[in-house]
Amino acid sequence: MWLLRKEWRELVASRSWWILLLAMGPLVGVSFISAVRTYAEASGLNGTAVGQGVGEAFSPLVGVWAPTFSACELAAAFLLPFVGIRLVSGDRQSGALKIELQHPMPAFARISAKALVLLAGWGIATTAPALAIVLWKSYGGHLYPPELATVVFGHMLNAGLTIALAAATASVTEHPSTAAILTLSVTVGTWIINFIAAVHGGVWERAAGYTPTAMVAEFQHGLIRLDVVLVALALVFAGLGLAAIWMRLGVRVRRRVNESIALGALTAAVMFACTFVTPSWDTSESRGNSFPEADEEALKEIRTPLRIEAHLAPEDPRRADLEHRALSKLRRVMPRVQVHYMSATSIGLFEQTAPHYGEIWYELGGRKTMSRVTTAEGVLEAIYEIAGVKPPPEDEESIFRGHPLAVPPTGAATVFYGIWPAVIVATALFLRGRASIR
Amino acid sequence: MLHVANLTKRYGHLTALSEVSFSIRPGEVLGLIGPNGSGKTTLFECLGGVLPADGGTISEDGRALTERERRARVFYLPDAIAPWPAQTVRWALDFTAGFFGVRHVSDTCLTPTDVAAQLALEPLLDSPIGTLSKGQRKRALLGIGLLTPQPILLADEPFDGLDLRQTREVAQTLRAHAVSGRTMFLSIHQINDAARVCDRFVLLSSGRVCGEGTLDELSAVAHKPGERNLEDVFLALT
Numbered sequence: 001m002w003l004l005r006k007e008w009r010e011l012v013a014s015r016s017w018w019i020l021l022l023a024m025g026p027l028v029g030v031s032f033i034s035a036v037r038t039y040a041e042a043s044g045l046n047g048t049a050v051g052q053g054v055g056e057a058f059s060p061l062v063g064v065w066a067p068t069f070s071a072c073e074l075a076a077a078f079l080l081p082f083v084g085i086r087l088v089s090g091d092r093q094s095g096a097l098k099i100e101l102q103h104p105m106p107a108f109a110r111i112s113a114k115a116l117v118l119l120a121g122w123g124i125a126t127t128a129p130a131l132a133i134v135l136w137k138s139y140g141g142h143l144y145p146p147e148l149a150t151v152v153f154g155h156m157l158n159a160g161l162t163i164a165l166a167a168a169t170a171s172v173t174e175h176p177s178t179a180a181i182l183t184l185s186v187t188v189g190t191w192i193i194n195f196i197a198a199v200h201g202g203v204w205e206r207a208a209g210y211t212p213t214a215m216v217a218e219f220q221h222g223l224i225r226l227d228v229v230l231v232a233l234a235l236v237f238a239g240l241g242l243a244a245i246w247m248r249l250g251v252r253v254r255r256r257v258n259e260s261i262a263l264g265a266l267t268a269a270v271m272f273a274c275t276f277v278t279p280s281w282d283t284s285e286s287r288g289n290s291f292p293e294a295d296e297e298a299l300k301e302i303r304t305p306l307r308i309e310a311h312l313a314p315e316d317p318r319r320a321d322l323e324h325r326a327l328s329k330l331r332r333v334m335p336r337v338q339v340h341y342m343s344a345t346s347i348g349l350f351e352q353t354a355p356h357y358g359e360i361w362y363e364l365g366g367r368k369t370m371s372r373v374t375t376a377e378g379v380l381e382a383i384y385e386i387a388g389v390k391p392p393p394e395d396e397e398s399i400f401r402g403h404p405l406a407v408p409p410t411g412a413a414t415v416f417y418g419i420w421p422a423v424i425v426a427t428a429l430f431l432r433g434r435a436s437i438r
Numbered sequence: 439m440l441h442v443a444n445l446t447k448r449y450g451h452l453t454a455l456s457e458v459s460f461s462i463r464p465g466e467v468l469g470l471i472g473p474n475g476s477g478k479t480t481l482f483e484c485l486g487g488v489l490p491a492d493g494g495t496i497s498e499d500g501r502a503l504t505e506r507e508r509r510a511r512v513f514y515l516p517d518a519i520a521p522w523p524a525q526t527v528r529w530a531l532d533f534t535a536g537f538f539g540v541r542h543v544s545d546t547c548l549t550p551t552d553v554a555a556q557l558a559l560e561p562l563l564d565s566p567i568g569t570l571s572k573g574q575r576k577r578a579l580l581g582i583g584l585l586t587p588q589p590i591l592l593a594d595e596p597f598d599g600l601d602l603r604q605t606r607e608v609a610q611t612l613r614a615h616a617v618s619g620r621t622m623f624l625s626i627h628q629i630n631d632a633a634r635v636c637d638r639f640v641l642l643s644s645g646r647v648c649g650e651g652t653l654d655e656l657s658a659v660a661h662k663p664g665e666r667n668l669e670d671v672f673l674a675l676t
Binding site: 002003006009010013014091094095096098099100101102103104249250251252253 | 483486487488489490505506509510513514515516518519520521522523524525529533534536537538582586588
């Protein structure tokens, strides 16, 4: 308890946390105001889409909360690491670590206390998007708590990853600036994985599914994948474990290196095992990550393993369509589905004239069919055809109609650009008076 | 009695400590004397467990201590640090007492208020540690060290930054704690300061122990019986 209180005081005393808080308001404000304005215009504000029904398909999750909370992703990538590094490195820089290390408390408990306090600090920073929710409600906007909770959970998990990474780099390196460079290098490294995945596909594509960017994107669409959550938690524990190993200044470097290697190997094994975990939950009101319920029931009846061979290059937009509109949904219902992408190039531009390019082959129990359609309906039709299953009738009532809202973001600018910074500065000054903030 | 045997520490090819051996007796004020670069801080850091030693043992009554046992017996107070710079002296003392546990002296608890009074820290209690002068910070650090519950306190340069009057007052305080049962092991490069406060001495030069004992014992080893000047004894032995 003493350590938690101490870490909290150190966090409150750090300028970096206050800067994070200060920046969160305008960051969220820009995203929220822009999202609400676009949402309103698409819903018919100023007569932009009156009678055309554009707004009918709108979901607040995709239209408002995904862009609004993307400010959290930005802050987690570029601001939160410095708060974490400051809290961990500060003890080493000031010499406090040499004093605290002489307490028999395990190093992992020590770093966990820091991580918990940082997570609480991040929780306070997310008051800014919480204000956006209050504003949205005051406009008469619709809220669907499960999907919103998923977005919040995803960003907390992402913050946990950032904190663990910052703690690890701050413990491994001697100086905070080195830790900052290392942390940003890891972040950039995950972007490179995403880029390589987009070009080469295959294993890279599978690995890219577990990068923070991909993870957050799924949560922002209301999808909770257990494998992603488990991999993220494994990485969080690995990061904190690494920090704990390197925090022990009194242990020989060779032993710390060996322990780090063992931890890395264990984490890799756990992560690999986690990738075989298949349960997932679509918490979005629009069921944007799922086929219609009737189709899901019909697909669950197909017991024979399904094999799909798509002749599409990694950078071909049709492949992205096929993956996001159909195959990602299919994998959730049929975990044993095997998908193989075939292509000779990465962009596919010069393969268009190849005899089989663009073909999608479906094979089930010895029966095969080919289609070139990449929509969910087209994929389902092909599967039903070879499975000999009668397509279920379309349920008009279950179709998501959306929640249009043609209201401008009144007062949001005042809240995020005026009141928020003023409150943060006033609180910081008040606390400085009470317990001298450096 | 705590016995340090063959403690060795290397930084690459440089040997900072070479088979250092000596004893620490209960309730004594032991002085670690040596010039700059002799390995005093390295020795303290190894004993305090914040720097890994390459060899050697720490034993008590003939039995080697585990890491946990060593931590329970020895507290190392580093020199030239400013822990928790944004926090006040009052908070640092309260935190130390709360985090490490309360030290008992003659069946009574030693409180942060007691230590603040002993080290004349009262006017500084509400000042952030980062704003203190070198001498003030040294006294605040000593307050932290005195509050810790371990029976042996290793203090690196406890008089560094203090003026003459403060040095004498702090020396009296340290002696009073030694009288009440706490062992003090002080690393001091000012030999005159050491001679004033310590019961016994460990002389360290270039990472080796050149002598251990009281002034009389060291004078005898240096073939200068009756010599009362520790500086001369030290020079004769190193």
